[in-house]
Amino acid sequence: MDSLKALGIRVSLDAEKAISENSITSDELLSLKKTFISPEDLEPILKKREEAKAQEMQAAQAEVSRASDYKPLAKEYSPEFRVHESLDVTGKSRTEGGVADFVSHFQNRFERISSMLRTVxxxxxxxxxxxxxxxxxxxxxxxxxxxxxxxxxxxxxxxxxxxxxxxxxxxxxxxxxxxxxxxxxxxxxxxxxxxxxxxxxxxxxxxxxWPDLPVAREKKKAERDLAAVYLSDLHFGSKEFLGDHLARFSEWIKGKGDNPHLAGKVKYLFIAGDIVDGIGIYPNQEKDLTELDIFKQYGMFAKFVEGLPDYIEVVVSPGNHDAVRRADPMPALSKEILGCSVTSIGSPSYFCAENSEHLIYHGTCADGWISTLPHLSYDEPEKVMIECLRRRHLSPIFGGNAIVPEKLDYMIIEKEPDIVHFGHVHKNGYARYRGTTIINSGTFQDTTDFQRRQGHIPTPAKVPIYEFAQDKLRTLDFTR
Ligand SMILES: [Fe+2]
Known part of the structure; x- marks a missing residue:
């Protein structure tokens, strides 16, 4: 009141009492522009406060009703999804890794790629x-x-x-x-x-x-207006794992973020390997881990899957940090290790979802490609993927990455894929090549010391999403 007196404003005793009871501020009193304030003069201030409170309540109610109105389209459909099991090594590995196995592996490759070339x-x-x-x-x-x-x-x-x-x-x-x-x-x-x-x-x-993909292919139509999300390189258990960013994605996919209409279309979640950071993948890895127990690392992943809407089909393929053999082709992760209800397939694998033929592969071959051809780099993984499609082979350079000499060469790109999905390089990359949509799905791991030393800059928490009916690919940003 003293500050009001100093400004030449007087207040009646009744008004003073009301001001104190309602904690009315000096700024509110000054806004009245009066030299003498009686209790009636305070009414507009109190009325304005009530209106603001009512508006706040209305907004809160609207938020609640919006959340309960969320009806995801994908929930109304069952998945249209089929794995081409004959092209997945899981359960079919028949090799002892001897010279004779390598000879028959390369003969198989030569004969099958030759058949493709004869059609040229x-x-x-x-x-x-x-x-x-x-x-x-x-x-x-x-x-x-x-x-x-x-x-x-x-x-x-x-x-x-x-x-x-x-x-x-x-x-x-x-x-x-x-x-x-x-x-x-x-x-x-x-x-x-x-x-x-x-x-x-x-x-x-x-x-x-090269055998290559045919130049012109008819675009297949998808009838249902559904979408797929493409992830890879989550690296649960790593100190650099971006849990907050992935939590933001988990909220979004439940319709609690921007564009809930799009979130509601998501019927599939495809993951191209490196689910966890693993154990003993490189020397002294322990110092880079928050969790040293491999089962607990997969337990963290299982918790993430349990938090997703149950109408979403989750498909998991392994990478070089996962608990399978390190060499290509990699068999599917076991149910016991994953500890959650997902479809587990090998790397590479082929499947059809919503009438789109998919090829999923972790992308370990990228290291060999990038050290061999000068125009390739970790910044443009999509160019590596194009080189693979041109060869109709996921790992043609022997010694570029470890290969198990299976009698049937599972690294041959036997089917013409509509969508190819790789991970491994932790950098999002996209291209369209001869009618095929190419997706490298980045990571949810922050830059590691190794990547910093290599000058490699990853693109974490950028998530590609593909809408089948529109043939439209876009990237969602969960960094903020
Ligand atoms: Fe990775």
Missing amino acids: GGKYPEADLYGISKLAGQKVRTIIMVSDIRTTKKGNMLLEAEDLTGQFKVVISQRDEEVFDKAKNLVRDDIILLFGKVSQAFLIAEDFE
Whole structure:
């Protein structure tokens, strides 16, 4: 009251009592612009307060009714989802890892990729490498595996080529700029269809083709307006695991965030490996973990799954940090280790969801690709994925990443996928290649010391979501 007196404002005794009882502030009294304040003058202040309170209550009620009005479309449909089990190694691993197993593995690869290349066809009669020098002077097409790539003194490219019948040398001249540039993308163990002219000692290349995806494919229609979310590299148990960000995603998928209409369309959640950070994956990993028990790491994941709406189909494929063998192809994680109700499949695996053929693979081959071809980097994982599709093989470079020599090569991209989903590099990347939607789904792990030293910047908590009926891919940001 003293401050009001100093401003020349007087207050009646009754008003003073009411001011004290209602904790009316000096600012509120000054807003009346009066030199003498009686109890009646206080009425507009009290009325304004009541109105604000009523508005607050209304807003709270609206919030409650909005939450109870949330009716997710995906809840009304059962999943249309089928795994192509013959292309998944789970339960079918038949190898002892000996020389004979490697021979039959590579024969299987050569024969199956050759069948794909034969559909490419082309000019010139087909020839095997055995006795090819007898065809000197003739033009041929031949299917070869590139066993070595060298540069000659004159700067031309020299390939050591082999097939199931023999070996020969192939020269790609730098004078033929177009083919020479294309050949810079050749890698060891590539299987290609080569066109060229035979000389006594060499085949002079005119052109070549990888098996690749067909250029034009009819877009399949999805009838139901549903969506899938693509995740990978959650790394439960790591000190860098972004639990708050994943909790934000969990709230969103229950319709408690922006765009609940979109959240309600989510029928599928696909996870491309590295569910947990694992144990003993690299030296001294213990110092980077919050949880040293592998079962408890998967227990954290199970809790996350239990918090998701039960109408969502969760599909899990393993990665190199998970509790399966480290080499490709990886079998599915067991029910015992996962400890929750999800569909567990191998890496790679093929499945059809909402009429879209999917290929899911952790993407471990990216390391070999990036260290082999100069135009590839961890910043653009989608380009690695395109190289795989071009070869119709997920890991063509032998030694690029560990491979188990299964008699059937499960790394061949047998089916033409509508959607390809990788993880591993912790960086979101997207592309459209010959009608196939390419998704690398990033991570929920913050930058690790190793990545910092490598100068690699991940993109955590950015979640791709695909709407089937609209053929529309977008990214949701759960960093804030
Ligand atoms: Fe990872």
